[in-house]
Amino acid sequence: MDTPLVVVHYEKMIRNLDRMAAFARAYRVRLRPHGKTHKMPQIAKMQLERGAAGITVAKIGEAEVMAAHGCDDILIAYPLIGNEKVERLLALARTVRVSTLVDSFEGAKALSDAFLRERMRLPVYVKIDSGLHRCGVQPGEEAAQLVRHVVSLPGLQFLGLLTHAGHAYAAKDARDLQRIGQGEADCLIETAEILRKEGIAVQEISVGSTPTVRISGAVTGVTEIRPGNYVFHDMTQVRLGVATEEDCALRVWARVVSRPNKNVLVLDSGAKTLALDRGAHGVEGVSGYGRIVGYPDCVIERLSEEHAVVKVPDDCPLSIGDVVEIIPNHACPVVNLTDQVYVIREGQSAEVWRVEARGKTS
Ligand SMILES: Cc1ncc(COP(=O)(O)O)c(C=O)c1O
Structure with a gap:
């Protein structure tokens, strides 16, 4: 097989899927994994077979592919x-059955008008900002105001509250992660209490990022979890203490194509394979663009489109033609950059799986 190559270690992926499914069963929460990580209907099917209630996506294009499969x-x-x-x-x-989220009066009204015209009702969550400061209304009264508006719109069916604690990726340590995960659940539950006192039914309390899911998903009152990255894990999860290198199922095989001097070698996996993304929402403590398995002293210092420039110690045994395995910093964009992955499984020949929903811009 030619390099560079995106490889999935089947047994590791299955272990990740099984563990999250077992967590959801143990805490009696619905698992709705985020498919933006794998973009492969085949893997969505494996998640559903393990008890997932449905799938989450970020784009209509991804939803169309998943629905078609x-x-x-x-x-x-x-x-x-x-x-x-x-x-x-x-x-x-x-x-x-498709649902979505709203975080604005305008967005909610436009969806309601369109669905009402067709005599349909769209199930929606209201998105709350639990600290990432990206989309979402503030918990408490601001969120309650939007929910009251949603409840009044005839084309919408209010399902519940949703948040994504992506700021967990910048957590300083395990205590900080614990605080962020607890806060992710608490701010939804507190907002739901305000609404329930007014007689508004809040069916769903939906949380989830891979770093926080085992914290927020264990809080009483949470009904749904939406982790995405857990299917593969990556060096960002390892750095956060959420996974080990052994858990990282998605890897890149790259070849040494040049060794211009004894302290530098060049691999054939550049930014178009490994992605320049050094990790979601926080890069503190990140050194380089991924970990070369078995060579902890080699640092991928620089990427250009098709080259990785690696700083290596004097005694590094790697030479031109050798193939190395890299655990990327962030698995999700790596998948989005490739048409297909090679799934390797003990005792079997490699299978090629197509990334059916890759590169969807909308
Ligand atoms: C709304 C939403 N839910 C869930 C997730 C899954 O997060 P993770 O990949 O950390 O598991 C994301 C990730 O971007 C997200 O944006």
Whole structure:
């Protein structure tokens, strides 16, 4: 097999899937994994076979691919703004159960108007900002105001509250992670209490990022978890203490193509394979663009499009033609950059799996 190559270690992936499914069962929360990490209906199917209640995606294009391959309960966890998206959402809602989130009065009204025109109702979550400061309304009264508006719109069915504690990726240590995970659940539960006192039913309390899911998902009152990265894990999760290198199922095989001097070698996996992303929402403590397995002293210092420049110690035994295995910093963009992955499984020949939903821009 030629390099560079994105490889999935089947047994590691299965262990990751099984562990999260067991966690969801133990805490009686619905697992709705985020498919933006793998973008492969094949893997979504494996998650559903292990008890996932449905799948989460970020884009309509991903939802369309998942629906075409048999996923019939899809949450698009992204504010869907613009007529083109609303039309595609309507078409999708005619074939599968689809839900989405809103974080604005305008966005909610536009969705409601479109669904009402077609005599349909769209199930929606209200997105809350639990500290990432990206999308979402503030917990408490600000969120309650938006929920009251959503409840009043005839084209929408209010499902519950949703957040994603992506700021956990910048957690300083395990205590900080614990605080962020607890806060992720608490801010939804406290907002739900305000609403329930007014007689508004809040069915879903939906949380989840891979670093926080075992904390927020264990809080009483949470009904749904949406981890994505856990299927593969990566060096970012290792750095956060959430996974070990052994758990990292997605790797890149790269070849040494040059050794310009004894302290530098060049691999054939550049930014177009490994991605320049050094980790989601926080890069503190990150050194280089991934870990070369078995060579902890070699640091991938620089990436250009097709080259990785690696600083190596004097006695590094690697030479031109050798193949190394790299655990990327962030698995999700690596998948999005490749058409297919090679799935390797003990005792079997490698299988090629297509990344069906890759590169969807909308
Ligand atoms: C809304 C939402 N939910 C869930 C996730 C999954 O997070 P992770 O990949 O950390 O598991 C993400 C990740 O970007 C997200 O944006």
